Amino acid sequence: EADIYQTPRYLVIGTGKKITLECSQTMGHDKMYWYQQDPGMELHLIHYSYGVNSTEKGDLSSESTVSRIRTEHFPLTLESARPSHTSQYLCASSSTLGQGSGRDTEAFFGQGTRLTVV
Amino acid sequence: AQSVTQLGSHVSVSEGALVLLRCNYSSSVPPYLFWYVQYPNQGLQLLLKYTTGATLVKGINGFEAEFKKSETSFHLTKPSAHMSDAAEYFCAVSHYGGATNKLIFGTGTLLAVQP
Numbered sequence: 001e002a003d004i005y006q007t008p009r010y011l012v013i014g015t016g017k018k019i020t021l022e023c024s025q026t027m028g029h030d031k032m033y034w035y036q037q038d039p040g041m042e043l044h045l046i047h048y049s050y051g052v053n054s055t056e057k058g059d060l061s062s063e064s065t066v067s068r069i070r071t072e073h074f075p076l077t078l079e080s081a082r083p084s085h086t087s088q089y090l091c092a093s094s095s096t097l098g099q100g101s102g103r104d105t106e107a108f109f110g111q112g113t114r115l116t117v118v
Numbered sequence: 119a120q121s122v123t124q125l126g127s128h129v130s131v132s133e134g135a136l137v138l139l140r141c142n143y144s145s146s147v148p149p150y151l152f153w154y155v156q157y158p159n160q161g162l163q164l165l166l167k168y169t170t171g172a173t174l175v176k177g178i179n180g181f182e183a184e185f186k187k188s189e190t191s192f193h194l195t196k197p198s199a200h201m202s203d204a205a206e207y208f209c210a211v212s213h214y215g216g217a218t219n220k221l222i223f224g225t226g227t228l229l230a231v232q233p
Contacts, residue, residue: 006161031220040206042223042224042225045220045223094221106167107162107210107221109161110161111160111161112159112160112161114159
């Protein structure tokens with residue numbers, strides 16, 4: 001069982017509200033990811049982090065922002081939610097097993113947050 | 119650049135029939151390859167992975183996949199489908215680890231199992 005947690009699981013919120021989706025992992029993984037997924041559709045990487053104080057934009061442009069102040073925590077924030085932000089957001093983490101080792105663990109996923117903006 | 123192609127966004131099989139989900143990859147270096155399964159309203163769960171060594175990889179729930187370098191493929195199979203196998207399946211690729219490596223996912227294949 002993966003030790004990566006997302007809260008809330010479901011969120012319905014009004015347009016213009018600020019929201020933060022939480023993601024925490026207890027595996028000590030250095031890499032963390034946020035994916036956006038519409039129902040029955042592919043995963044789109046929107047943010048990732050290689051470690052503390054390191055964040056990068058993903059392949060899909062997103063109005064959300066992320067921070068990585070602690071290894072275990074990778075929250076995603078929307079300053080002003082809009083109906084177009086309605087989607088499922090999946091958080092994941094993985095580990096590089098020692099610098100230069102050339103080895104990487106698989107990604108572990110949280111249960112997801114289903115966001116609906118009305 | 120790495121990429122993953124999953125042929126067939128929807129696959130339907132009868133219960134007890136062979137399951138074959140196709141995945142082809144593009145990578146300039148030997149890849150790591152993964153299959154994940156996603157049930158409705160859930161995150162992704164690792165089914166199996168190939169990193170090095172034996173090219174036939176066995177995973178959970180009776181699934182297996184074979185890495186074929188000459189065909190740049192990593193197809194997922196299961197000899198006999200069960201109703202509980204109905205889900206979305208994602209193939210993913212990464213090359214060697216390192217600080218800037220990240221997983222690249224295919225577009226997914228939705229598997230339906232008919233009684």
